[in-house]
Amino acid sequence: MTIFERSKPGRKGYELPAYDVPDSGCNVPEHLLRKDPPMLPEVSEVDVVRHYTNLALKNYSVDRGFYPLGSCTMKYNPKINEDMAMLFTQLHPFQPRETIEGAVQLMGHLKELLCEITGTDDMTLQPAAGAHGELTGLLIARAYFEDIGELEKRKKVIVPDSAHGTNPASAAMAGFEVIEIKSGPDGCVDLEELKKHLDDTVAVIMLTNPNTLGLFEKDILTIAKMAHDVGALLYYDGANLNAIMGRTRPGDMGFDIVHLNLHKTFSTPHGMGGPGSGPIGVKARLAPYLPVPVVRKSGEKYELDYNLPKSIGMVRTFYGNFLVLVKAYTYILTMGGKGLKHVSDMAVLNANYLRVKLSKTFKIAYDRICMHEFVIDNEEFAKKTGVKTLDIAKRLLDYGLHAPTIYFPLIVHEAMMIEPTETESKQTLDTFVEAMERIAKEAQENPQLVKGAPYTTPVRRLDDVSATKYPVFRFKR
Ligand SMILES: *Cc1c(COP(=O)(O)O)cnc(C)c1O
Numbered sequence: 001m002t003i004f005e006r007s008k009p010g011r012k013g014y015e016l017p018a019y020d021v022p023d024s025g026c027n028v029p030e031h032l033l034r035k036d037p038p039m040l041p042e043v044s045e046v047d048v049v050r051h052y053t054n055l056a057l058k059n060y061s062v063d064r065g066f067y068p069l070g071s072c073t074m075k076y077n078p079k080i081n082e083d084m085a086m087l088f089t090q091l092h093p094f095q096p097r098e099t100i101e102g103a104v105q106l107m108g109h110l111k112e113l114l115c116e117i118t119g120t121d122d123m124t125l126q127p128a129a130g131a132h133g134e135l136t137g138l139l140i141a142r143a144y145f146e147d148i149g150e151l152e153k154r155k156k157v158i159v160p161d162s163a164h165g166t167n168p169a170s171a172a173m174a175g176f177e178v179i180e181i182k183s184g185p186d187g188c189v190d191l192e193e194l195k196k197h198l199d200d201t202v203a204v205i206m207l208t209n210p211n212t213l214g215l216f217e218k219d220i221l222t223i224a225k226m227a228h229d230v231g232a233l234l235y236y237d238g239a240n241l242n243a244i245m246g247r248t249r250p251g252d253m254g255f256d257i258v259h260l261n262l263h264k265t266f267s268t269p270h271g272m273g274g275p276g277s278g279p280i281g282v283k284a285r286l287a288p289y290l291p292v293p294v295v296r297k298s299g300e301k302y303e304l305d306y307n308l309p310k311s312i313g314m315v316r317t318f319y320g321n322f323l324v325l326v327k328a329y330t331y332i333l334t335m336g337g338k339g340l341k342h343v344s345d346m347a348v349l350n351a352n353y354l355r356v357k358l359s360k361t362f363k364i365a366y367d368r369i370c371m372h373e374f375v376i377d378n379e380e381f382a383k384k385t386g387v388k389t390l391d392i393a394k395r396l397l398d399y400g401l402h403a404p405t406i407y408f409p410l411i412v413h414e415a416m417m418i419e420p421t422e423t424e425s426k427q428t429l430d431t432f433v434e435a436m437e438r439i440a441k442e443a444q445e446n447p448q449l450v451k452g453a454p455y456t457t458p459v460r461r462l463d464d465v466s467a468t469k470y471p472v473f474r475f476k477r
Helices: 045-058 079-086 101-118 130-147 166-173 191-197 220-229 284-289 322-358 379-385 389-398 426-445 447-451 464-469
Strands: 122-124 156-160 177-181 202-207 233-238 257-260 280-282 294-298 301-305 374-377 415-418
Touching (some): 101 122, 101 257, 101 280, 101 322, 130 166, 130 233, 130 284, 166 177, 177 191, 322 426, 379 426, 389 415, 389 447, 426 447
Parallel strands (some): 156 177, 202 233
Antiparallel strands (some): 122 280, 257 280, 294 301, 374 415
């Protein structure tokens, strides 16, 4: 039932005292007044609280349980991040500059810390998400090639077939031609394949390391040299920095442009839980093209720098999703350098623990030491039992666990991509393994049981094709 259906004419959730001054009437010009009253539900305070609390209880979140959604880094987000963000909720972007000193200093210091973590020289905090960061990074690459007179010939962006779907989409949006290259048998970039496509018509190679199979690209230094030898730029999809944070840096691997997902690695809620932030770090020669304003050191303090004649302009209103920046800043300061390194150690340890335990029952695609995540290949399992990856994912919900990412990356059929994150205990990981083993057994003995799952959730299997093709966003009376 929606809040509108709970509406009862005349019911209110507030009571205001009567006027104790003369009523001066309505001063809003006639043409700005709405013709019809707004369609607001008429409900009491308790109606509202119960309605939304009950809805929230139907939802599953990382605060309620394990959420091993690969490539999404659903780690637990400490509540102190929210507390600190609350300190800034009264700020308005149109406030006079001299009244937002703290906010500017925070952005400046955050930028410096993120540059240090990624090994880049400068950065914008403006993009509102990972994909938005990718687009921004590619527009910077475009502006750079235009500036040096090479945009005419450099039309291509190379993307491996294991890439996150946003990579080719961003490259196409930025006006480039997307060239997809096949991964090698080891799941990594195939150098021969890369060589075939690499010449001075290539603008950018987009990679992530570890790649979406959770594998570290061991040839990354060679790849960087190959890219730079033909004058191309190397772009790093750093949405999932969890695996390497504090251990190695994209900038040191030779990447020229790096995007981060603060709403993954840097612990701010995402996926219906809040807005995102996708800062873009660049090497010094690309800094002139960053969106304005850039926060820069000016003497002892940070200042907003609007004086970038070669800037690609603004990519979002004001300074980006500022409260997300506060949460990430809080997270980095509370963790400290050693803490961030511990995060990547534990993220990788947890993933490998699960990989080895699950390999007794399931086939692991590219079964070797992984980074922060790994992929299960259920193709044979599905052939033998008739139970597909989708069915296993649905059955996990009955065991009170969130399902891993499924059917991604596309190069593994019946893929199940598992990322436990560093915030989970051994007990939680063991619970997940037990559930997966029980489901494997059910699939052998009673496949129909698994194929009919879930049985215990507020809604059963949803028609997600219709939901995508014919979305209904508004309640109509
Ligand atoms: C999540 C993710 C993205 C996209 O980030 P959004 O904030 O969802 O736009 C891009 N690349 C990878 C590898 C990701 O995991």
